[in-house]
Amino acid sequence: MTQTRTILHVDLDAFFAAVEQRDRPELRGKPVIVGGGGPNDRGVVSTASYEARAFGVHSAMPLRQAGRLCPHGIFVPVDGAKYLAVSRDVMAVLRRFTPLVEPISIDEAFLDVTGSRGLFGDGEAIGRQIKDAIRREVELTISVGVATTKLVAKIASDLRKPDGLVVVEPGTEAEFLAPLSISRLWGVGAKSAAALREYGVRTIGDLAALPDDLLVRRFGKYGAAIGERARGRDADPVGGRDPAKSIGHEHTFDVDTSDREVIERTLLGMSEGVAGRLRDSGVRASTITVKIRDTTFRTITRQRTLPAPTDLTEPIFRTALDLARPEVRGVRIRLLGVTASGLGEPDQAVLFAAEADEPRRRKVVEAADEVRHKYGERAITRARLVGSRLPAPFERDPMTPVDKRSIAVDDGSDEATPDRAAEGDEGDEADEADEADEADGPEPGIEPMD
Ligand code: DCP
Ligand code: MG
Numbered sequence: 001m002t003q004t005r006t007i008l009h010v011d012l013d014a015f016f017a018a019v020e021q022r023d024r025p026e027l028r029g030k031p032v033i034v035g036g037g038g039p040n041d042r043g044v045v046s047t048a049s050y051e052a053r054a055f056g057v058h059s060a061m062p063l064r065q066a067g068r069l070c071p072h073g074i075f076v077p078v079d080g081a082k083y084l085a086v087s088r089d090v091m092a093v094l095r096r097f098t099p100l101v102e103p104i105s106i107d108e109a110f111l112d113v114t115g116s117r118g119l120f121g122d123g124e125a126i127g128r129q130i131k132d133a134i135r136r137e138v139e140l141t142i143s144v145g146v147a148t149t150k151l152v153a154k155i156a157s158d159l160r161k162p163d164g165l166v167v168v169e170p171g172t173e174a175e176f177l178a179p180l181s182i183s184r185l186w187g188v189g190a191k192s193a194a195a196l197r198e199y200g201v202r203t204i205g206d207l208a209a210l211p212d213d214l215l216v217r218r219f220g221k222y223g224a225a226i227g228e229r230a231r232g233r234d235a236d237p238v239g240g241r242d243p244a245k246s247i248g249h250e251h252t253f254d255v256d257t258s259d260r261e262v263i264e265r266t267l268l269g270m271s272e273g274v275a276g277r278l279r280d281s282g283v284r285a286s287t288i289t290v291k292i293r294d295t296t297f298r299t300i301t302r303q304r305t306l307p308a309p310t311d312l313t314e315p316i317f318r319t320a321l322d323l324a325r326p327e328v329r330g331v332r333i334r335l336l337g338v339t340a341s342g343l344g345e346p347d348q349a350v351l352f353a354a355e356a357d358e359p360r361r362r363k364v365v366e367a368a369d370e371v372r373h374k375y376g377e378r379a380i381t382r383a384r385l386v387g388s389r390l391p392a393p394f395e396r397d398p399m400t401p402v403d404k405r406s407i408a409v410d411d412g413s414d415e416a417t418p419d420r421a422a423e424g425d426e427g428d429e430a431d432e433a434d435e436a437d438e439a440d441g442p443e444p445g446i447e448p449m450d
Contacts, residue, residue, distance in 0.1 A: 015047060017032045027074060039068075093134055123147075144165045145159070246341035248289075248338060253333065270337070275311055286306055292324060
C-alpha cells in the first residue's frame, strides 16, 4: 500500500491589500481597495481588504461600483513588483518545509509534506508552523487546507478565510465535500453546473452519488473525472503538472547553411542556453532532442536518453552533436533546435555526491550563470562564439521581455511538412529566432568537434 499523502494548500489572505496594510500602518483596519486609479477609474478591483469586503466589494468588480458601495474606501494603485517580491519571500518560507512546493498563482501554492512529517509533525502541525513563520517573517496571514489530495486541500483552505486552518482527515474526504456546492469543484464551470442541474445535482455529494456509467454516457471522459473528484479521489501529484516539461532553444538561420562549423557552434550555443535554463529551474534533464529542418522544410527530430540526468552544457552539446552529425552531412539546414526533457529535481544525495566530484566544474558553471543573469543570455554565448557571424540562439523563455525577442521568421508552412517527425516535437511551439546581429569581427578558430 502506498503511504497516505499529506498535502497542504496555502493561500494568502486579501493578498495585495494585506501587503499595503502591512507597509502602511495607517491603512490597517480600514477598507482598502487595490486597483487602478481610484473610484473614478474605468478599471476593476484587484482585491479588497476584508474590511472593504464587508461592503460587498470584491475582485474584478468595476472600481466605480466599488466606490459607490464603499464610499469611505481607500483606493490604492497596484504595485505588482512589490507583490511579486513578497510572493517570493512566502514561497521561500514554504520551501523550508518541503522541496515539493508547487506555486499555482502569485499567492497560493500546494505542498506535499508527506516526507516532512517525521521532521515537523503531522499536516496540522506543519500548517500551524507555516502560518506562524509567515506571520512572523513576512507579516502576513495565510489560510491553509490540509488533506490527502490537492483538490480537497484547496477547497479546505478557502473555507475559513481569513487566517484559517482546515484539516480534512484521511478517509473523510467524500463526507467533507458532500454538502458543498459543485461550483467549488475544479473543472465544473457554469455550463457543466447547468447540465448537472438537469440531473438534480447541486452539491458535490449529489454528484458523487450519480452512477459512473451515467456520467460517462452524458459527459464522456470528463464525466468520469468529475465523478472521481466528487468522491474525493484525485491522484494529481504536487508539482506534477506545472513545471515545464521541456526546455528548448531553436534557431532559424537567416541563410540556410551546410557549413559544419556554423552548425556545430549553433548547437553549442543552444546547448549552453538550455543548460543554463535547467540550472535556473533547479532541474536536470535525462533526454536530449535535436530538431533539424532542411532547406526543403523536411523536419526530423532525433532523441537520446543520457546515462545520467544533467544540467551542464558539455553532455548536452556532445549528445546533440552526436545526434545531429549524421543528419546534417551535405544538407542545407534551415533550422536547428536543442531540447532537454525528462526533467526532474536532482536527488539530494546524488547532487551532493556529484558536486563533491566536480566542485571546480560547478564553480565555473555558477560563475557563468552569474554573468548570464547580470548581462543576459547573450553574454556567455558571445564570449564563446566571440566575433563569429553566428547569431546567439533564441532563448525560448516566456519570461524574456518581448522587446528582447523577435518572433517567427518562419512562415508556418513548416507545419504542413509531411516528413515532420512527431517524436519529441512540441506541436505548439512557434519557431522563433534571434536577430542575426552578431555579425561583428572575424571568424575565430574553433576546436574540432571530432
Ligand atoms: N487578483 C487580481 N484580480 C482578480 C483576482 C485576484 O488582481 N480578479 C490579485 C489580487 C489578489 C491576488 O491576486 O490579492 C490573489 O488572489 P486571491 O483570489 O487569492 O484573492 P486575495 O488573496 O486577495 O483574497 P483571499 O483572502 O480571498 O485569498
Ligand atoms: Mg489569496
